[in-house]
Amino acid sequence: MSLLLPRRTVLGAVLATPWLAACATLLKTRTVRAAAPFDMPSITVPDFAHARPFLITDFGADQSDQTKTSAALAAAIHAAHTSGCGTVIVPGGIWPTGPVHLKSHVNLHLARGATLLFSEKPEDYLPAVQTSWEGIECFNYSPLVYAYDCTHIALTGEGRLQAKLDVWKEWYKRPKPHMDALVALYHMAFKNVPVADRNMAVGDNHLRPHFVQFNRCRNVLVEDITIEDSPFWVLHPFLCRDVVIRRVKVRAHGHNNDGVDPEMSQNVLIEDCTFDQGDDAVSVKSGRDMDAWRLNTPARNIVMRDCRVLNGHQLMAIGSELSAGIENVFVDNCHFTGDGKGADGWAVPVNNILFVKTNERRGGYVKNIHLSNVSATKIAGGVLCVETDVLYQWRTLTPTYVRKLTPIEGLHVRHVRVDEAKFLCRITAEAEMPVKNVSLRDIQVQTLLEDPVTTQNVEAFTHEA
Template identity: 30%
Template sequence: MNYKQKILWAGLFSFYAFGVSAQNTAYSWTNLPKIQQPVFKKDTTSIVSLGAKADGITLNTKAINDAIEKVSKKGGGVVLVPAGLWLTGPIEMKSNVNLHLKESATLLFTPDKSQYGLTEGVYEGKTAARNQSPVSGVNLENIAITGKGVLDGNGDVWRAVNKGQLTESQWKEKVASGGVLKDDGTVWYPSEQFKTASVTGKSMLITPGKTPQDFADMKDFLRPNLVVFTNCKKILLEGVTFQNSPAWCLHPLMCQDLTLKNVRVKNPEYAHNGDGMDIESCKNFLIEGCVLDVGDDAICIKSGKDEEGRKRGIPTENGIIRNNIVYNGHGGFVVGSEMSGGARNIFVENCTFMGTDKGLRFKSVRGRGGVVENIFARNIFMKDIAQEAIFFDLYYFVKFATDGVRDQSPVVSESTPVFRNMRFENIVCNGAKKGIFVRGLPEMRVKNIHMENMVLKADKGAELIDSDGIVVKNIKFITEKTNPVILVDNSSALTLSGIEYNSDSELLVSVSGDKTGTIKMEHTDVSKARKKSEFSKGAAEKSLVISK
């Protein structure tokens, strides 16, 4: 059986389970994943007892790490960070330790980059040289960062910034702070070393025979993620503010039983790779009551990139994401694009996205591979979305005008991404460029996405391209540009039911493509539109079946 046949049979089985009843799947809204919580001894050790000073000048790295080591060796407990400004270098967590920040406590990570050693890490799903993360832990169990304090990564000393991302006064202040400019004066770099690595496109990936020390000549370029936990179990982040990360903010990797509760995550809008939470190849997780305002994707699901991710073969699965608020961000809830290990059984509900670029965002590209399935979202409320409210695109970063890739149809293989079997309901969006955008691949369409009970106010309604089995039911499109309300291109087995739209719409449905199959439109008053349908590029008029 070849790869395409395996995908087909797996899809048929999954579609049967998905289509018959959510109760037949491993999880449902009434049977959500269970996440185990860490448990700690009440024994408490203050970092002050190990010599830490809250003067904002003293480097407290040793005192904090000594306290963590001491508590862990004693069998666990609480390491207390009292109110104050505590300057520190990298902190290494240990098992059975709860690092607790009292209200008004700030851990400020030093701008002295020599304190962060070169290490082997992961950058966008691949093994790479990085600077040591401000907070890290490997192969640990029962760990937590709790309280009402702040962890500040001092990210501005690490990252480059484009002139166009700052106001004139901010740009002048940035230039006066030091660093160097790109030759055309449009980008500020922290150092000449950073500029050289960036302009020449130096790779940070660790290939066979290389070690992190081989990248010493570009160390300044290797921005760390603020918090990285790798292969850990029973993790709790609660109540704390994580901000100003050099790159991604919170990055659990290959972890199990992860809880992020009532945390605040903040990065500047201009922060390159300024993601909020990147849950990568993790199993059993809860993200609840969090507030994010970041420079890239906010709550993001990942599982490795391309062949390396497929070889790792660890999906991100069994997750609950609820009662969160996202302000700035490239996407509110995001899957991809590094999803080569797959993602499944994820439940998103009662979330608010205000001013994000996109709302529910799913992205990938040929070469990734991986299967993303059984994603459920309900009660999602959006306002002032800059682009699409619901977005699927398997041409991430592909430039059609120059390479014509969309016209190609490669053979399906393990490197072909698969997005299928999802249900979104009870969604309101007040303001977007497009309400719904779905674009699969000719050789692997986006399949079996059920969207129901929505009110979408946007410039355009819906575009369904290279998709199969899409259900759009009981959706009200309030559109500014009404030609057409719904565009269909090379898609099949579509159901458009109970569609409401502006009474002055010029065109209800535009159908194109000679690979377009049956489109059922039902329970919809097609007479409100000046023209109910048009067909182009080989699409047959009989493909659209309209019934009451």
Template identity: 35%
Template sequence: MAQENQVPEDIAPINTPFDMAEVERPSFPDRTFDIRDYGAQQMQGENPFENTDAIHKAIEAAHQAGGGKVLIPKGEWLSAPIHLKSNINLHVAEGATVYFSTDKEDYLPVVRQRHEGVEAYNYSPMIYAYKLNNVAVTGKGALDAQGDHWWEWAEGKDFGERTEVTKVPLSRRAYGKGAGLEGMRPNFLIFWKSEDILVEGITLKDSPMWNVHLVYSNRAIVRDVTVNSLRAPNGDGVVLDSASDVLVEYNHFQTGDDAVVLKSGVNEEALKLDIPTQNIVVRNFEARNVRTGSGGIVFGSETSGGIRNVYVHDAYFEGSDRGIRFKTERGRGNVIENIYIRDIEMKDIDSQAINFNTYYSGPGLTGPSPLIRNIDIRNIQIDGVPEPIVLMGLPEKWLENINLQDIRVINAEEGARITRVKNLTMKNVEISSNTRAMIVDDTYELTLDNVTLTDNTEGAELLLEGEYTGAISIGNMTLNQVEFGEEVSENIIREN
């Protein structure tokens, strides 16, 4: 589990249940470009010097020389957005803090980005990497977005319906600052269609919204990053958005939304692009006090490009709204598949520990239905949660091939709730709850193998209901522990 352990200097080999290329830190020429040599000055007095030009001069000099380290040394520095170039390592030294401007005019002209799954032109992020190769943001220093002014400014503003604008080309899209709309907050760091990326060691504070956002980017490492965005609306920690071959490890999250989240765009635009998030490893991390309906590791809700081949292991979630979460809905379409999750400890979760929700915005939507299949979750310890396991498929697209193994739940208010799942295996699972330990509705091919259910009710621990429920194996349980709903007969129980 990722707790207070020392982060190893070397990156351990990546062993995955699927084929994935090794990712390595990008390398840079051994040249340092100190921003002070280009006119940078530390913050002093009521009108501190803004160092944007000095930082960009250092970046340009390093780029012209063939690359190198652009050093932001110890001290406090004020800057507007920083736009990186290829072969640049922006190094924020230990003891350095960069405060980003609170003047919104400094974030113009608009730049291309993906705002909650929809491409748009909008205010620049604090750090922007556009179609770059070999690029890094490193160091033990801090970046402070001073997001308060963004949050206050965006409150109550209507900047358009994102799912509607996916129906028209970007050039005719009335969406974002360039279209005259206000209210869309920028992200902290965006890497757009970039490759060979490293974000390591830094601390991010008070982002306008999402923090580290990789869009259409490949071969990236995000490690030993501390994100504190508890006060930020939509303050997601690391967002992998139609990204491939990414390692995320040894990170620490206290976020105002999901800690680590995998996305791939929404509706028509993303379905047409069809760029999945794939070949991802997330390991050795912790998420504490992750708020506003979010989770420690999350898939969705923007899933229209698909998500596949993901390996998550060794994590600790405490005081978070949710733990492991899959969220999508009609209109998103595509497939979430081949997801492997191992060795996670959760304590004092506020809502669900393991949650599959295919009705994220409600049941009334239309459009292509998403499919979630081939999910393998093992060795999960859950202590303190209202709802430990909630699996909910769509009537027309049930969840398929779900394996839950070596899971222990204690101090749960309710039991597991299973709805519209085909081929669900639960092995070595213990659930202890106040209300009925498990309710299964419209589930076909359910195999219980060494499942222990205990609750504080006087009736049977397992309720089977729904006209499509069938092919149930209860393993070591007895029929006395099973209650059958009106549409279910004992004939659905298979021989062990």
């Protein structure tokens, strides 16, 4: 099947085939609702139940040939897209591939027993695409699965996405050339250099790609997939609207291996997932400093429910990239069930259940965060932790060019059970910007290693047993 036909010829062929012409009318949508202690909009996602299947072997996929399989995936996605809608099917077996770029009205479906095994070679992820690194936009190596400005897309099935880590694990080390590149990128954002001119996929910059990034997409469904290993953040909805991530299993123990990072995204549901992470299970973000102030899109209306965490830094993190603001987040019926010891090198025990982190450069805001019906075994930190001076290596990498504190208001934690924790609640805020309106109710920790509650510069704090 040639992909080099003129566009008019392709459209004519589509319209000449009644089945294909009808396909555009077959794509239906589903409405998903999530109860929350705020006005949570309904979420619209695609329903590919009646979409035409496009089997990658019909397009030349070969389990012994990465080049052929990559080309077949691209051809099948193109055919499904140009036909109006379609489900691209990866059958059982191990299929080596380079990056997969989705298009609107396409569902990438991995059958049970199927594995897409992604190349470990950075050069396979060129040319660079518009993406981001820790809250700053740039052009970088393509995410392993990538969609830009798409509508009604899905990633489904009981198969597996797996990254080969041969090179990426060496890039976890973040030596000086890598840190120099991050500083250069930060300065480009500070100077408002156009994103198209921020090419980071050069030299020894070694900015690892995301595993899955939906960039500026709408109506996104991720369902039933298993994802194993990752160069960087695992699932990253960036500037998206209407996203459902359901029954997904993630096991990624590398550096910066957050499970899901909804960034500047709105109307997001994460449910029935299992997280086995080397970093945060879920981390809600809204961009860093100048770039986020430029984009000016808060993260809003995000629900995480019925999830299980085996390893990870935090069950739910807010920030530290939050410069465009974060509001209306609800965590309900989620449980840390690990043994508190961590495993496999990078994997760690949960530190905090809810961790809000920012610093004097971020600005933005945090408000209306709710957590209820959560349990944990042994955690290294506490149930609620708020820190407003989290700068990590950036404290010495760059000075504070613009000082903007983060207003934090409305943190409500209910019905939590923990076997062992260092503390129950610890909040450290700035005197000129106190944290406001914090409530804790029915929090039970069987063994506390330090003082249960420590607060600094907090207004309207209530704690009810």
